[in-house]
Amino acid sequence: xxxxxxxxxxxxxxxxxxxxxxxxxxxxxxxxxxxxxxxxxxxxxxxxxxxxxxxxxxxxxxxxxxxxxxxxxxxxxxxxxxxxxxxxxxxxxxxxxxxxxxxxxxxxxxxxxxxxxxxxxxxxxxxxxxxxxxxxxxxxxxxxxxxxxxxxxxxxxxxxxxxxxxxxxxxxxxxxxxxxxxxxxxxxxxxxxxxxxxxxxxxxxxxxxxxxxxxxxxxxxxxxxxxxxxxxxxxxxxxxxxxxxxxxxxx
Amino acid sequence: xxxxxxxxxxxxxxxxxxxxxxxxxxxxxxxxxxxxxxxxxxxxxxxxxxxxxxxxxxxxxxxxxxxxxxxxxxxxxxxxxxxxxxxxxxxxxxxxxxxxxxxxxxxxxxxxxxxxxxxxxxxxxxxxxxxxxxxxxxxxxxxxxxxxxxxxxxxxxxxxxxxxxxxxxxxxxxxxxxxxxxxxxxxxxxxxxxxxxxxxxxxxxxxxxxxxxxxxxxxxxxxxxxxxxxxxxxxxxxxxxxxxxxxxxxx
Amino acid sequence: xxxxxxxxxxxxxxxxxxxxxxxxxxxxxxxxxxxxxxxxxxxxxxxxxxxxxxxxxxxxxxxxxxxxxxxxxxxxxxxxxxxxxxxxxxxxxxxxxxxxxxxxxxxxxxxxxxxxxxxxxxxxxxxxxxxxxxxxxxxxxxxxxxxxxxxxxxxxxxxxxxxxxxxxxxxxxxxxxxxxxxxxxxxxxxxxxxxxxxxxxxxxxxxxxxxxxxxxxxxxxxxxxxxxxxxxxxxxxxxxxxxxxxxxxxx
Numbered sequence: 001x002x003x004x005x006x007x008x009x010x011x012x013x014x015x016x017x018x019x020x021x022x023x024x025x026x027x028x029x030x031x032x033x034x035x036x037x038x039x040x041x042x043x044x045x046x047x048x049x050x051x052x053x054x055x056x057x058x059x060x061x062x063x064x065x066x067x068x069x070x071x072x073x074x075x076x077x078x079x080x081x082x083x084x085x086x087x088x089x090x091x092x093x094x095x096x097x098x099x100x101x102x103x104x105x106x107x108x109x110x111x112x113x114x115x116x117x118x119x120x121x122x123x124x125x126x127x128x129x130x131x132x133x134x135x136x137x138x139x140x141x142x143x144x145x146x147x148x149x150x151x152x153x154x155x156x157x158x159x160x161x162x163x164x165x166x167x168x169x170x171x172x173x174x175x176x177x178x179x180x181x182x183x184x185x186x187x188x189x190x191x192x193x194x195x196x197x198x199x200x201x202x203x204x205x206x207x208x209x210x211x212x213x214x215x216x217x218x219x220x221x222x223x224x225x226x227x228x229x230x231x232x233x234x235x236x237x238x239x240x241x242x243x244x245x246x247x248x249x250x251x
Numbered sequence: 252x253x254x255x256x257x258x259x260x261x262x263x264x265x266x267x268x269x270x271x272x273x274x275x276x277x278x279x280x281x282x283x284x285x286x287x288x289x290x291x292x293x294x295x296x297x298x299x300x301x302x303x304x305x306x307x308x309x310x311x312x313x314x315x316x317x318x319x320x321x322x323x324x325x326x327x328x329x330x331x332x333x334x335x336x337x338x339x340x341x342x343x344x345x346x347x348x349x350x351x352x353x354x355x356x357x358x359x360x361x362x363x364x365x366x367x368x369x370x371x372x373x374x375x376x377x378x379x380x381x382x383x384x385x386x387x388x389x390x391x392x393x394x395x396x397x398x399x400x401x402x403x404x405x406x407x408x409x410x411x412x413x414x415x416x417x418x419x420x421x422x423x424x425x426x427x428x429x430x431x432x433x434x435x436x437x438x439x440x441x442x443x444x445x446x447x448x449x450x451x452x453x454x455x456x457x458x459x460x461x462x463x464x465x466x467x468x469x470x471x472x473x474x475x476x477x478x479x480x481x482x483x484x485x486x487x488x489x490x491x492x493x494x495x496x497x498x499x500x501x502x
Numbered sequence: 503x504x505x506x507x508x509x510x511x512x513x514x515x516x517x518x519x520x521x522x523x524x525x526x527x528x529x530x531x532x533x534x535x536x537x538x539x540x541x542x543x544x545x546x547x548x549x550x551x552x553x554x555x556x557x558x559x560x561x562x563x564x565x566x567x568x569x570x571x572x573x574x575x576x577x578x579x580x581x582x583x584x585x586x587x588x589x590x591x592x593x594x595x596x597x598x599x600x601x602x603x604x605x606x607x608x609x610x611x612x613x614x615x616x617x618x619x620x621x622x623x624x625x626x627x628x629x630x631x632x633x634x635x636x637x638x639x640x641x642x643x644x645x646x647x648x649x650x651x652x653x654x655x656x657x658x659x660x661x662x663x664x665x666x667x668x669x670x671x672x673x674x675x676x677x678x679x680x681x682x683x684x685x686x687x688x689x690x691x692x693x694x695x696x697x698x699x700x701x702x703x704x705x706x707x708x709x710x711x712x713x714x715x716x717x718x719x720x721x722x723x724x725x726x727x728x729x730x731x732x733x734x735x736x737x738x739x740x741x742x743x744x745x746x747x748x749x750x751x752x753x
Binding site: 015016017019020036037039040041044161162163195196197198199208209210211216220221223 | 557614
Binding site for chain 2: 539546697698699711722
């Protein structure tokens with residue numbers, strides 16, 4: 001893919017973003033893109049090739065959202081990012097083969113379609129020439145946290161490189177809710193709230209707000225995923241201690 | 252190595268190609284280079300450091316083939332790529348220490364020889380100054396598929412990042428042969444031919460033509476290598492169903 | 503982090519150095535930096551984010567040493583590099599928030615402090631504006647080899663990507679000492695001294711001098727770490743054969 005882009009535009013600047021997204025894992029890609037892309041300069045072109053549907057009828061899209069430009073399969077990988085935007089995204093379906101490689105394989109559209117389109121766009125091609133604007137696209141279903149009495153029930157949506165468990169419970173929700181502070185993942189009570197990992201001794205199970213503003217369960221200098229054998233989909237509860245609803249919050 | 256190149260030529264443009272070639276795996280490197288390098292602009296200089304023989308008498312080579320330029324150990328890693336070329340490669344043995352680091356370690360020729368030579372070449376040094384042209388080099392032995400009756404017998408030559416099993420049986424051979432379509436790996440019959448992964452339900456064992464034009468055995472949204480516990484060297488048979496040679500092809 | 507740097511300085515040149523440092527492993531980072539950074543052009547700015555203490559009171563530093571410039575947490579990760587310098591390093595503590603992102607998270611100072619400071623420095627900002635010069639910083643405790651009779655006792659300080667075991671015993675010490683040549687790791691006698699991996703048959707347990715000038719125990723075309731189940735901290739002895747101190751060296 002890099003060769004194709006540089007063949008079209010020898011002065012294109014290429015920046016590697018991540019090579020650690022697990023194969024076919026659209027949800028992981030979605031979380032990664034939502035966390036990383038807002039920090040890039042406006043107009044940066046991002047090329048995403050997490051594409052389990054390659055070769056099927058799934059569309060390929062050009063997207064403008066949050067000032068960023070993306071080329072991506074229509075599998076929802078960018079829609080978590082788009083939730084941060086107040087404006088509607090501009091979405092174009094790639095249908096114009098004149099900007100693709102002459103021969104398109106059935107299994108590597110990143111090389112044969114997205115990379116040459118990226119090369120042309122980097123040279124100033126108008127996105128409107130790539131295909132028709134569309135109003136409908138695949139949206140990633142991401143479980144929303146729910147309130148149960150005084151508690152908030154959410155789940156782990158992402159496990160990062162360090163084994164930290166990031167949940168779908170945002171700091172905003174926690175601030176607004178009149179909940180007490182005990183965090184529970186599965187049947188395990190998280191022992192301590194901290195602002196940052198290093199506040200607790202190595203090996204402590206901690207709860208904190210992640211750099212993306214989400215409740216995170218971690219182990220200082222360790223891996224919460226391994227320690228708890230936990231992963232995406234595991235239930236997380238934030239609220240007063242169960243069985244003793246009259247006691248004061250431990251925070 | 253990047254520091255050495257940039258020290259000689261601060262405006263050199265560096266592009267990472269792969270950090271996932273298993274240690275010492277020349278065969279893996281050979282397949283990777285054959286699949287990736289033809290897509291780079293003519294004249295691109297590629298530096299290859301899969302080098303189990305570092306510090307021994309094995310040569311280091313400068314190669315021009317398929318319009319690409321390579322610096323690589325003489326261990327056959329580039330000869331699979333060269334099979335795609337109609338012309339003979341230009342091959343020069345690196346013997347001129349004036350283009351190397353003043354002190355050459357016995358274990359890191361990538362840093363001490365290949366990187367400084369790459370820096371000098373990127374500044375316009377004529378390759379003919381690097382050493383003598385040679386006509387003999389190590390060729391990678393890669394098993395060729397063989398015809399047995401109506402069937403083609405090949406083997407897995409590469410397992411990619413996704414666990415897909417790529418064989419030495421090219422689409423060309425399949426098209427030319429009057430074979431029927433059943434694919435068998437070890438004792439397992441592959442259930443379905445597809446054009447792309449997403450055509451079959453998740454978990455289906457499939458056969459398809461890879462983006463490099465080779466027969467590939469895969470599992471949709473999974474890893475064929477793990478599912479079948481299969482790897483490089485495993486036998487693959489393409490032909491009529493065994494035991495019932497008169498039945499019609501299942502394709 | 504790359505987005506933040508490029509947002510401040512669109513023409514900054516970014517080079518990936520390593521993505522393989524194990525999480526929180528300051529010692530691994532220290533060894534890596536000491537081995538790699540001296541080969542970069544003078545004035546190169548290196549950004550290090552191995553930072554288990556993020557969000558605590560640990561300082562963030564700007565360092566000039568060996569002609570290189572570093573931005574790093576004050577956790578000792580650069581002090582092994584500094585041991586190679588004859589001059590004292592220039593060390594500045596980052597205290598001026600005007601060069602940081604407006605909002606600083608408690609868990610990602612790489613993105614919120616180091617990356618914007620790197621962007622400003624790449625545009626020519628004087629380091630003296632970043633904060634006060636300091637004379638005290640965290641030094642990494644690295645066990646020094648000791649002499650016991652005719653033998654040198656050291657330990658494994660680093661396991662590289664290939665599973666090679668690098669020790670704290672430098673070639674200089676070996677040359678100066680009147681020791682005989684048997685190398686022992688744990689209870690295992692290393693069978694052979696070589697100059698480079700390929701001199702011994704595949705699978706041979708070998709001792710050699712690494713490309714960074716340190717005694718290294720390796721397995722030709724294999725992993726000494728896996729073969730010996732060995733790792734950082736394991737004892738290494740270089741000396742005459744124990745139990746027969748009068749016999750001649752095997753070298």
